[in-house]
Amino acid sequence: MKKYIELSTEVQQAKEEGKAIVALESTIISHGMPYPQNVKMAREVEQIVRDNGAVPATIAIIDGKIKIGLTDDELEVFGKSSDVAKVSRRDLPQIIATKQLGATTVATTMICADLADIKIFVTGGIGGVHKGAETTMDISADLEELAQTDVAVICAGAKSILDLALTLEYLETKGVPVIGYETECLPAFYTRKSEHQLNFSTNSINDIAETLKTKWELNLKGGAVIANPIPKEYALDEDYINGIIDQAIKEAKENHISGKDSTPFLLGKIKELTDGKSLDANIELVKHNAKVGTQIAVSFNKKTKMSS
Ligand code: PSU
Ligand code: MN
Numbered sequence: 001m002k003k004y005i006e007l008s009t010e011v012q013q014a015k016e017e018g019k020a021i022v023a024l025e026s027t028i029i030s031h032g033m034p035y036p037q038n039v040k041m042a043r044e045v046e047q048i049v050r051d052n053g054a055v056p057a058t059i060a061i062i063d064g065k066i067k068i069g070l071t072d073d074e075l076e077v078f079g080k081s082s083d084v085a086k087v088s089r090r091d092l093p094q095i096i097a098t099k100q101l102g103a104t105t106v107a108t109t110m111i112c113a114d115l116a117d118i119k120i121f122v123t124g125g126i127g128g129v130h131k132g133a134e135t136t137m138d139i140s141a142d143l144e145e146l147a148q149t150d151v152a153v154i155c156a157g158a159k160s161i162l163d164l165a166l167t168l169e170y171l172e173t174k175g176v177p178v179i180g181y182e183t184e185c186l187p188a189f190y191t192r193k194s195e196h197q198l199n200f201s202t203n204s205i206n207d208i209a210e211t212l213k214t215k216w217e218l219n220l221k222g223g224a225v226i227a228n229p230i231p232k233e234y235a236l237d238e239d240y241i242n243g244i245i246d247q248a249i250k251e252a253k254e255n256h257i258s259g260k261d262s263t264p265f266l267l268g269k270i271k272e273l274t275d276g277k278s279l280d281a282n283i284e285l286v287k288h289n290a291k292v293g294t295q296i297a298v299s300f301n302k303k304t305k306m307s308s
Contacts, residue, residue, distance in 0.1 A: 007131035008069025014055035020301035023113035023121040026060040030084040030103035041080035052294035062100030107145035122293035128167030147174035154293035156285040187229035209299035232235040234284040
């Protein structure tokens with residue numbers, strides 16, 4: 001298995017020194033945002049991780065290898081290239097075997113982070129149960145991955161392109177903890193609030209790290225979602241963004257968009273309909289997640305070192 005994995009020098013060194021490492025996904029770069037904002041965002045997020053005391057590991061598939069940590073040049077190529085495959089669990093062996101350029105989704109970033117023994121992963125939003133899933137069966141592989149792979153995902157909740165109630169039901173069935181950080185309800189990505197109450201909320205980074213450690217020491221397989229709301233000053237008006245999301249979903253239907261194209265289409269459409277306001281919000285919430293996620297990673301790393 002090792003032959004498929006390649007750590008960057010920075011990540012390799014962090015491992016040797018026992019430093020905290022934070023995994024970052026690449027689909028958000030290739031399919032979630034346009035160039036050049038995507039590369040700028042990725043670099044800034046990596047720097048936020050460093051500034052808060054951990055080492056960033058952006059994960060992608062390049063030339064038959066799972067890269068754990070990208071160089072600046074790799075990041076640039078990746079953000080610019082128009083033929084990057086969106087790689088979910090289903091696609092991973094094929095993209096590696098045929099040496100294609102691949103971007104890892106939340107699900108695949110979890111798989112790859114786990115292979116490299118990185119437990120904390122920061123992104124923008126997770127995939128979930130799509131609206132209308134009762135007929136389309138469109139349920140993101142991210143949820144199934146959270147059910148089985150021991151990596152915690154720090155995100156700003158999930159977009160209301162998804163059915164948030166069904167997404168929470170699914171996570172409950174699969175035994176995935178959803179922890180609200182400084183929020184009592186599931187944040188809805190562009191907005192700080194939704195009508196969906198969480199059963200575990202905390203203002204304590206330490207409690208989150210301790211909960212993760214306890215979960216995995218008990219051999220309770222699977223990940224966890226840490227939901228961190230977008231900072232107030234960047235949140236969009238709820239009625240405004242929900243109107244736009246409904247419009248985007250309508251256009252997706254009219255254009256018969258389905259499967260893995262669905263989420264990227266909706267993200268692009270929402271950006272277009274908001275004149276880029278959704279992109280600004282998206283970038284700011286990822287940066288905030290990077291800060292909080294790194295604090296969790298540093299705390300978790302200390303705890304696991306103490307007990308080993
Ligand atoms: N949500 C976002 N931005 C994203 C994604 C989700 O706000 O870029 C990406 C993530 O990589 C996530 C994937 O894992 O979309 C989910 O795709 P699907 O719904 O096809 O599983
Ligand atoms: Mn899907």
